[in-house]
Amino acid sequence: MKRWNTAKIRAAKGTHKIACLTAYDYALAKLADNAGAHLILVGDSLGMTTLGYSTTIPVTMEDMLHHTAAVVRGTQDALVVADMPFLSYQISIEEALRNSGRFLQEAGADAVKIEGGAIREECVAVLTENGIPVLGHIGLLPQSIKTLGTFKVQGKTREAADILIDDAKQLAEAGAFGIVLECVPPDIAALVTAAVPIPVIGIGSGSACDGQILVVNDLLGLSENPPAKFVKQYASLAPQIKEAFTAYINDVQAGEFPAPEHFYATAQIKSSS
Ligand code: KIV
Numbered sequence: 001m002k003r004w005n006t007a008k009i010r011a012a013k014g015t016h017k018i019a020c021l022t023a024y025d026y027a028l029a030k031l032a033d034n035a036g037a038h039l040i041l042v043g044d045s046l047g048m049t050t051l052g053y054s055t056t057i058p059v060t061m062e063d064m065l066h067h068t069a070a071v072v073r074g075t076q077d078a079l080v081v082a083d084m085p086f087l088s089y090q091i092s093i094e095e096a097l098r099n100s101g102r103f104l105q106e107a108g109a110d111a112v113k114i115e116g117g118a119i120r121e122e123c124v125a126v127l128t129e130n131g132i133p134v135l136g137h138i139g140l141l142p143q144s145i146k147t148l149g150t151f152k153v154q155g156k157t158r159e160a161a162d163i164l165i166d167d168a169k170q171l172a173e174a175g176a177f178g179i180v181l182e183c184v185p186p187d188i189a190a191l192v193t194a195a196v197p198i199p200v201i202g203i204g205s206g207s208a209c210d211g212q213i214l215v216v217n218d219l220l221g222l223s224e225n226p227p228a229k230f231v232k233q234y235a236s237l238a239p240q241i242k243e244a245f246t247a248y249i250n251d252v253q254a255g256e257f258p259a260p261e262h263f264y265a266t267a268q269i270k271s272s273s
Contacts (some may be wrong), residue, residue: 002077003076003077003078003079003110003111004038004039004077004078004079004080005076006079006110006111006133006177006178008038008079009011009038009079009177009178009199010177010178010198010199010239010267011146012038012210012211013197013198013199013210014210017210017211017212018038018039018199018201018210018211018212018257019036019037019039019211019212020037020038020039020040020041020211020212020213020215021037021039021040021041021216021219022040022041022043022045022213022216022217023041023042023044023071023074023216024042024043024046024049024050024067024068024071024216025050025070025074026070026071026072026073026074026076027071028040028072028074028216029070029073029074029075029078029080030074030075031203032075032078033074033075033076033077033078033138034214036077037047037078037209038078038079038138039078039079039080039081039082039201039211039213040071040075040078040079040080040081041083041135041146041180041213042064042067042068042080042081042082042083042109043057043083043215044059044064044069044083044084044085044086044114044142044143045083045142045215046059046063046064046067046083047059047063047220049215049216049217049222049223050067051063053139053265054148055142055145056085056086056142056143056145057086057143057145057146058244059085059086060085061085061088061102063085064082064083064084064085064088064103064104064107065082065103065106065107066081068082068103068105068107068108068109069106069108072107072109073108078116078225079110079111080108080109080110080111081110081111081112081113082107082109082111082112082191083102083112083113084096084099084100084103084112084113084114085143086143088100089114089123090119093122093123093126095110095124095130096114096123096127097126097127097130100112100127100132100134101130101132104131104132105136110133111132111133111134111135111177112127112133112134112135113134113136114134114135114136114138115126115137115138115141115142115143115144116136116137116138116141116233117136117138117163117167117168117170118166118167118169118170118171119135120171120174121170121171121173121174122174122234124136124171124174124175124176125174125175126173128174128175128176129175133177133178134175135165135176135177135178135201136168136171136176136178136179136180137179137180137181137182138164138167138168138171138179138180138181138182138192139154139155139164139180139182139183139184139205140152140153140154140182140183140184140204141182142182147215151183151228152183153183153184153185153204154182154183154184155184155185155188156185156188161188162186163189164188164192165191165192165195165255168181168192168195168196168249169195169196170199171196172196172197172198176177176198176200177198177199177200178198178199178200178211179192179198179200179201179214180200180201180202180203181193181201181202181203181205181209182202182203182204182205183202183203183204183205183230184202184204184206185205185206185207186205186206186207186208187206187255189202189205189206189208189209190206191236193208193210199211201213203230204228204229204230205230205269212218214231214232215231216232218231218233219231219232219234219235220233220234220235220237221233221234221235221237221238221239222237222238222241223238252261
């Protein structure tokens with residue numbers, strides 16, 4: 001199959017739902033790609049899932065480039081989007097252009113994602129005009145956790161909903177090929193989705209969106225904390241992995257691993273006498 005591109009993702013709006021996943025390494029990216037994910041996001045949730053931070057704030061450009069390149073090597077069909085980390089696009093449009101370009105040039109990503117609505121209009125326009133496709137992100141913005149205080153549902157009042165709709169329209173007009181809409185009530189998400197001609201990819205925002213995205217660790221049951229209300233856990237891998245590790249440790253200690261079937265053939269060295 002030909003790799004998904006941003007034109008194909010845009011064209012999917014109103015025709016079929018877009019299934020997106022995050023991935024942070026070669027192995028899981030390859031499995032998600034083989035399973036048919038349309039878009040793989042190398043999210044800066046990497047900070048929590050893979051690097052052990054409590055927020056996305058400490059994640060650096062170098063972290064993101066390293067993991068994006070691994071995900072690109074693991075994919076053939078999915079569109080790979082790299083999340084621009086905290087302060088890699090906020091300081092100036094020049095820095096945003098330089099840093100986003102690195103994701104395409106050095107890591108092989110197809111597009112980048114940035115957080116924020118109307119405030120990012122110029123940034124989205126400049127990146128897009130320079131050949132760098134942009135996925136917007138509105139609603140709950142994890143990079144703003146220090147000002148938000150907690151991860152909570154956004155857009156609950158009429159005014160907040162109007163701002164979200166306006167944000168989405170401005171991102172679309174600036175040239176974004178899609179928008180992630182995080183933690184917004186389902187009725188408001190439906191209004192946002194209907195207001196723009198580009199796909200809206202929901203996370204914790206109900207089923208009216210044009211597509212869905214989940215953090216792969218949550219979906220697989222690998223996360224340390226219980227998944228948020230909006231996560232459907234499709235597997236429960238953490239206990240299975242722990243069980244496998246425990247069995248291995250016990251086997252090694254008992255001298256039961258390796259067993260003869262795990263040995264190479266004996267060398268049969270003849271004595272020299
Ligand atoms: O970083 C991330 O994984 C994200 C998704 C939650 C959309 O931004």
